[in-house]
Amino acid sequence: xxxxxxxxxxxxxxxxxxxxxxxxxxxxxxxxxxxxxxxxxxxxxxxxxxxxxxxxxxxxxxxxxxxxxxxxxxxxxxxxxxxxxxxxxxxxxxxxxxxxxxxxxxxxxxxxxxxxxxxxxxxxxxxxxxxxxxxxxxxxxxxxxxxxxxxxxxxxxxxxxxxxxxxxxxxxxxxxxxxxxxxxxxxxxxxxxxxxxxxxxxxxxxxxxxxxxxxxxxxxxxxxxxxxxxxxxxxxxxxxxxxxxxxxxxxxxxxxxxxxxxxxxxxxxxxxxxxxxxxxxxxxxxxxxxxxxxxxxxxxxxxxxxxxxxxxxxxxxxxxxx
Numbered sequence: 001x002x003x004x005x006x007x008x009x010x011x012x013x014x015x016x017x018x019x020x021x022x023x024x025x026x027x028x029x030x031x032x033x034x035x036x037x038x039x040x041x042x043x044x045x046x047x048x049x050x051x052x053x054x055x056x057x058x059x060x061x062x063x064x065x066x067x068x069x070x071x072x073x074x075x076x077x078x079x080x081x082x083x084x085x086x087x088x089x090x091x092x093x094x095x096x097x098x099x100x101x102x103x104x105x106x107x108x109x110x111x112x113x114x115x116x117x118x119x120x121x122x123x124x125x126x127x128x129x130x131x132x133x134x135x136x137x138x139x140x141x142x143x144x145x146x147x148x149x150x151x152x153x154x155x156x157x158x159x160x161x162x163x164x165x166x167x168x169x170x171x172x173x174x175x176x177x178x179x180x181x182x183x184x185x186x187x188x189x190x191x192x193x194x195x196x197x198x199x200x201x202x203x204x205x206x207x208x209x210x211x212x213x214x215x216x217x218x219x220x221x222x223x224x225x226x227x228x229x230x231x232x233x234x235x236x237x238x239x240x241x242x243x244x245x246x247x248x249x250x251x252x253x254x255x256x257x258x259x260x261x262x263x264x265x266x267x268x269x270x271x272x273x274x275x276x277x278x279x280x281x282x283x284x285x286x287x288x289x290x291x292x293x294x295x296x297x298x299x300x301x302x303x304x305x306x307x308x309x310x311x312x313x314x315x316x317x318x319x320x321x322x
Contacts, residue, residue, distance in 0.1 A: 027053040030274035031074055035061045035081035035261070036185040037107070037149065040210050041287075041294035042079070045278075048286040052274050060147030060185040061085055062240075068266070069094045075266050076275035079282075081107070081204075082148035083262040087304060090252070100310040101264040102317075103302040104282060105291050108225035108259060109152050111216040112189075112208035117199035125218055129164055132173060132200060139173070140181035140189045141202040144238060148259075149186040151238050152224055153202040155256040158236035159222045204259070209295035227258045261296075262304070265311070276311060283317040 028051060034042045036058045046054035057064070061080040068075045069091060078098065080086065086101040111128060113120055123131045132139050142150035157170035181198055183189055189201040190211055208215035220226040224233055233256030240254045263282060265275045281287055283301055291298040301317040303310050 025051075027051055028271060028274040028277075029053045029055060030076050030271050030278050032056045032077045032079070032278060033064045033068060033073075033075050034058055034077075034079040035064070036147070036187040037081055037204050037207050038079055038261070039187065041206075041290040041296060044290040044293065045281060045287055048290075049278065049281055052277060054278070058185075058187075060142065060150075062148065063146045063184065065094070069097060074270055076269040076271050077263060077265055077278050079104075079261065079263040080148070081259070081261055082152075082257075083260040083304070084254070084257055085148070086262050086264060095305075097266050097268060098264045098305070099267055100303060100305040100307060101262045102279075102304070102310070102314055103260050103262050103299055104287075105261040105299055106225065106259055106297040107204045107206055107261070108217070108223040109149070109156050109202065110205055110208070110218050110223055112193065112201045112203040112211075112213045113199060113216070114193060114196075114214060116196055117214075119199075120214065123200075123216060125216065128216060128218075129160060129166055129169055129173075133176065137200070138181060138198040139177050139200045139202075140183070140192055140198045141177065142186040142189065143182050143184055145240060147185045149202070149204060150182075151240060151254050152256075152259060154238045155233070155236045155254075156202075156218070156222050156224065158238070159233065159256065160218075162235070163219060163221050206295040224256060224259045227260075230258055233257055260299070264305075267309075276313070280313065280317070 030052050032054055034056060039058045042056060061082055065085055067073050068078055083103055086098060089095050118137050119131045141153040144150035144154055154170060157173055161167060161169045186203050186207060192198045193201050205215055220229060221232055237253050237255040239251045241249050241251055263279055265279060269275045288298045301314050303314055
C-alpha cells in the first residue's frame with residue numbers, strides 16, 4: 001500500500017494559512033456602463049481595484065441610458081457624459097432605476113485634427129468657421145441622437161453664429177457634412193482622422209489629448225466649459241428624439257449647458273457593495289489621478305435627484321476636492 005507523507009509541520013501549516021484566504025477570496029463583479037469618452041480613465045481606475053472584476057461597456061450616453069432603462073440591461077454603475085440626461089428623465093422607469101446621481105467631472109468641446117489635415121497650419125480660434133466650409137475639407141461629428149458630444153457639437157455651432165456674427169452657419173455646416181462622417185459616438189471618429197479620411201473631428205478635449213491629436217480650443221462662449229456662462233449656452237438648442245409610451249417618435253428640445261459628467265448606482269444593482277466601492281474610488285485619489293491623466297477635470301460630488309435615497313457616504317465626498 002502506498003503511504004503519503006503527512007504534512008503537519010508548523011512551517012507547512014503556516015504556509016497553508018497564508019495561501020488559503022487569498023484563494024478563497026475572488027474579485028467581486030461590478031457592471032459599469034460608461035460614456036465612450038470615459039473609456040481610458042475608467043479602465044485606469046479599474047486597474048487600481050484588484051478586489052473588483054470590472055465588467056465595463058462603452059457607448060454613447062443616450063444609447064447606454066436607453067439600453068439600461070428601456071431594455072433593462074443588468075447594470076450596477078452608470079456614468080454619462082451629460083448630467084441633464086439624469087436631470088430630465090424621459091420615463092418613470094428611469095426615475096425608478098436611477099433616482100439619484102452625482103456630478104464628478106467636466107470637459108470642453110473643440111476641434112481635433114492632425115498635421116496632415118487640410119489647412120492645419122492656418123486654422124485658429126478665429127477662422128475655423130471659414131476653414132471648415134472650404135471645398136474639399138472633410139469634417140465629422142458624433143450622432144446627436146446617441147451621443148451628447150454630438151448634440152453639444154451642433155449647439156457649439158449655433159453659439160458660434162452669435163459669437164462670430166454668422167447667421168445660418170450651424171445649418172450650413174450640418175448640411176455640408178455627409179452621413180458617412182457621422183458616427184454613433186465620438187471615439188469612432190478617431191480611426192477616420194488617423195486614416196486621413198477626414199480632416200477635422202469634433203471632440204472633447206480629453207479625447208483629443210488622450211490620443212495625442214492637435215486640438216483647437218475655442219472661446220469659452222462656445223466650448224461649453226464654463227458654468228458661469230450657463231445662461232449663454234442655454235440660448236442654443238437642438239431637437240432630439242425619444243420613443244414615446246406607444247412607440248411613437250417624440251421630439252424633445254435640448255439646450256446648451258456646461259459639460260458635466262454624472263454617475264449613478266442603479267436602485268436594482270445586482271452588486272451594490274461592489275458598485276459603492278467603484279464610485280467611492282472614482283471620487284478618491286485613484287479616480288482623481290485617472291481623470292486628470294485623461295485630461296478631464298475632477299469635480300466634487302454634487303448630488304441630484306432624490307437625495308433622500310442617495311447613499312450617506314456621498315455627503316462626505318461632496319467636500320472633495322477643495
